[in-house]
Amino acid sequence: MAEYQTPTSEPEFHANFAQIKPRMNTSEALFESSRCLFCFDAPCINACPSGIDIPQFIRQINTGNTTGAARTIYEANYFGNACGKVCPTEVLCEGACVYNLQEVKPIEIGRLQSFATREAIEQDKQLFGPGPANGRKVAVIGAGPAGISAACELRSLGYEVDVFEAKDQPSGLTVYGVAPYKITNEEVLAEMAYLEGQFGYRVHYNQPISSRRELEALEASYDVIFLGIGLGPTNALQLPGEERSNCVGAVEFIEQLRQRHHHTAVGRRVIVLGGGNTAMDAASEAARMGAEDVVLAYRRGKEEMGAYDFEYDLAKGVGVKGLFNVAPVEIVGNGKVEGVKFVRTATLNGQVRTVPGSEFVAPCDMVIKATGQAKQTQLLALIPGLRLDDKGRIVADERTGQTTNPRYFTSGDARNGGAEVVNASSEAKAAARGIHEYLTKTKD
Incomplete structure (x- = not known):
């Protein structure tokens, strides 16, 4: 017998897919933040791919400075709210919490992170904004965690940024490929709207870039192109009968x-x-x-x-x-x-x-x-001088994200072959800095 009844309405669906990391209320957040030991060496920071100052934002929550906590989180990770819910915190920050050594429940870092950032989103706190315009333009292909994070960082550095997204909604796998019991569409889209309002980049939906002609148009109009294209459809198994319905x-x-x-x-x-x-x-x-x-x-x-x-x-x-x-x-x-x-x-x-x-x-x-995703090699083959490794991943400088075609940069799944949202966000921020370094040199 099935553990769950088949949902036939939105309330039934949401009941079956109840959030495994539900939102904290203020009392819960204050209590949980009071448990933090504020370790001197903070192993939780080292375990976070984006290097969020976790003890700092927890202390800020505990002292009632929730806005400051949100700022601390977003300064390190532009997908701060989403990552609080979808990150495998059990093996990252929470997995590194010293309480584990004492067989005590680790601090619920992910839920605290989502608590602080959600408040900033709902209150539309103006934490960031674009830097002074520098007259340079960057095109971003893909509105997933990599593309949006790159756009935010580039705008903070004064670049004009246009994001080209093939689908009609942003955030890539965060809205299209994460289990509904980890995060809701409403939460994801609220964070995306918040970031767009903070930084002022432009997203062009239903505009896939899939031909050499379209790439040439971008190359003619923008100083640099950032590839945040992620991965493609599920790999075929090449099995007899794979074409069968269902x-x-x-x-x-x-x-x-x-x-x-x-x-x-x-x-x-x-x-x-x-x-x-x-x-x-x-x-x-x-x-x-x-x-x-x-x-x-x-x-x-x-x-x-x-x-x-x-x-x-x-x-x-x-x-x-x-x-x-x-x-x-x-x-x-x-x-x-x-x-x-x-x-x-x-x-x-x-x-x-x-x-x-x-x-x-x-x-x-x-x-x-669930046999892995194909690489988007058909599109990548249209970019002159762009080299892929033997697994179809884009070859790029580890620090800057610059590819073998110097006007193209990348991060996220297209480069790492498939990792977490936090990895894509962290790598994209570094790649945006790499773009800034490159364009500053070429301008000189």
């Missing part, structure tokens, strides 16, 4: 769920292929949508999964089952999905080997492929 990619499934909520159709018996964090999200979401049976199938053992332990625990907590050491061979069915044919595997010297004669079929009526 065999979908995890990224596409999550996007549909984020946009259509309870109108998203989910099978009664779902198999999710993969062992990463996206697989955990897709499995948990299918269960919360009322699927009676959800199975995570992974070709290696449970201990070899790429997903964080807490993500797997979250999936198990809503009734998801694990099927390990199996590799899909075929998606079976007559027009639509009726099952997955697997072969059992064994890991020998780090290599996955199939076990001869061990094939079996697991029945299902929906398959979700």
Whole structure:
């Protein structure tokens, strides 16, 4: 029997997808911030990819200076509110909290971070603004965490910035690809509107850049182009039967769920292929949508999964089952999905080997492929002199984000191959500084 009933309305959907990091009220924030030891060496700061001064903003919350706390957070990370909710704090800042050494619950840093930034957003606190105009222009392709963070930093340095986004909403995977129980669309879009109002960059929606002619137009009009394009669709498995109805990619499934909520159709018996964090999200979401049976199938053992332990625990907590050491061979069915044919595997010297004669079929009526995302190599091939590595990632200077075509800079998933929102935001801020360094030199 399903753990959740299939939602048929917005209230039912939101009940099934209740926030796992709910917003704190003022009393909760004051109590939680009072627990901080304000460590001299602050391991939580070192564990944060964006280097937020965590003890500082917690002290500010505790003394009633919530606006100051928001400023401290946003000075380090322009996606401060979103990251407070979607970051894997369990293995980053909270995972480094010294309370863990005493077997005491770590400080809820993520929720405190969201508390402070949410207040600033709702009260429209003017914390930042564009720097004095310097007469230079930068085009940003992609309105995800990398593109928006770069735009904010560039505006603070006085650049005129236009962001070109293929879809009709900003923030990339934060609004299209993060599980709804981590953050709501309303929260994401509120932060995006807040940042746009603070810094004054322009976002052009429904304007994909996909041809050499369009790139040439940008090259002629802007001093530099920043690539915040992220990754593409779910990788194909090249399996027989993959084209069958109800065999979908995890990224596409999550996007549909984020946009259509309870109108998203989910099978009664779902198999999710993969062992990463996206697989955990897709499995948990299918269960919360009322699927009676959800199975995570992974070709290696449970201990070899790429997903964080807490993500797997979250999936198990809503009734998801694990099927390990199996590799899909075929998606079976007559027009639509009726099952997955697997072969059992064994890991020998780090290599996955199939076990001869061990094939079996697991029945299902929906398959979700959480097998990684394709790189956007078709677009990148249109940029002269742009080099990619053997995995299709953009080759760029580690410090500045400058690519092998000096007028193009990048950060985020297109460069790192797929990481957290906080990584994209942090890298983009550094890349914006790299752009400033480059254009300052060329101006001289």
